Amino acid sequence: MRIRKLRLLLEQYGDTTLRDIIVEIYRQLPRQVIEEKEFDAMLTQFVKYKDLQKEQEQPTVEQTIAQTDRFIQLAYDLQYLEPNPIVPLREQKNWYITAKRLLKHLRHYAHRKNGTQIAFEEFFFLLSSAAGEEPLFLSNDPFRLLKVSQVDFFQELVGYYKNDSHGIEWMERALYTALKVPMDVDTERSDLLLAVLAHCETAEHQEAYINCLNVHAKKLQSHVRIDADALSTYQEIRFAELHALISLRALERAETMLFTEYIPYFSHRSTPFRYYLDLLERAGLEQEHDRIERVGRKKRIHF
Incomplete structure (x- = not known):
């Protein structure tokens, strides 16, 4: 029903009937909807609620930055996690609405x-910290509550890096962020690395991407035998590098890397070999997929 028609309809009812209608509507609303839409605040302080709605419709850029900075600082100060006089319990529970x-x-x-x-x-860093490093809010899975994945959020951020940079500075910044940021439970490190690749629209950018990844991988090589985290990150980097090489159709280089820089860093050869076959299949490279399968059989790799 359109708002204009609703207003005309409500004019037919008296105050008592209108009160009964409001109570019945409220009773039928799910608790989550009541909290997200702040219906309690609307009913108890309607004028203040309307003024706040107008202010929140679209604040100025300065207000937006100030409000975001305050929210981030309060979160890092654990004001959304522990009882305190600054952030009420109700607002702590509904932090994701803010x-x-x-x-x-x-x-x-x-x-x-x-x-x-x-x-x-900074907003992305905050949510990533809350998801993978330390609790900052009363609820877990911050990205899920905001209905956005960490990968999609990061890919959007990389776009801003790219628009605000010249050369490959944006790429280096994005890859550094992808390798250092805490991970959400639904995200693999390679997912973030591949989000950077999605912004590499030219062969030149893809080559630069491969070179940047190789630099990071070389830095980790001396630690992979003694540090499990370094080994995991190294594997994720090489996986993303293989993905980029296949995108470039640099298949000889990809095959060389597979057997010299990727497979040797797994306890079982079959796992990384299957990963590579899956990449070829997703890229639609059926002949290369079949050829690599034959190579695997000759090398007695079980897959």
Whole structure:
């Protein structure tokens, strides 16, 4: 029903009937909807609620940055996690509602070269820390609550890096972030690395991407035998590198890397070999897939 028609309809009822209608509607609403839409605040302080709604519809860029900075600082200070006089319990429980609103406003301004891109980046770091490093909110899985994956959020951030940079500086910054940021439970390190590759639209950028990854991998090689985390990161880097080589159709280089820089760093040869076959299959390279299968059989790799 349209709002205009609803208003005309409600004019037919008296105050008592309207009160009964409101109570019945409220009773039928799910608790989550009541909390997300802040219906309690609307019913108890309607004028204040309407004023706040107008203010929140689209604050200025300065207000958006200030509100985001405050939210981030309060979160790192554990004000959304522990009882305190600054953030009420109700707001602690509904932190993701505030986060959704701030994210919407940041996206409105983030295409401009201003402080909102920095605020967007800090917002991503905050959610990643809360997801993979330390609890900062009363609820887990911050990305799920905001209905955005860490990979999609990061890919959006990489786009801002790219628009605000010349040469390959954006790529180096993005790869460094992908390798250092805490991981969400639903995300693999290679997912973030491949999100950077998605922004490499030319062969030149893809080659630069491969070179950057190789530099990071070489730095880790001396640690992989004694550090399990370093080994895992190394494997993820080489996986992304293989993906890029296949995208470039540099299949000889990919095969060389597979047997010299990738497979030797797994306890079983079959696992990385299957990964590579899957990459070839997804790329539609059936003949190369069949050829590599034959190579695997000759090398007595079980897959």
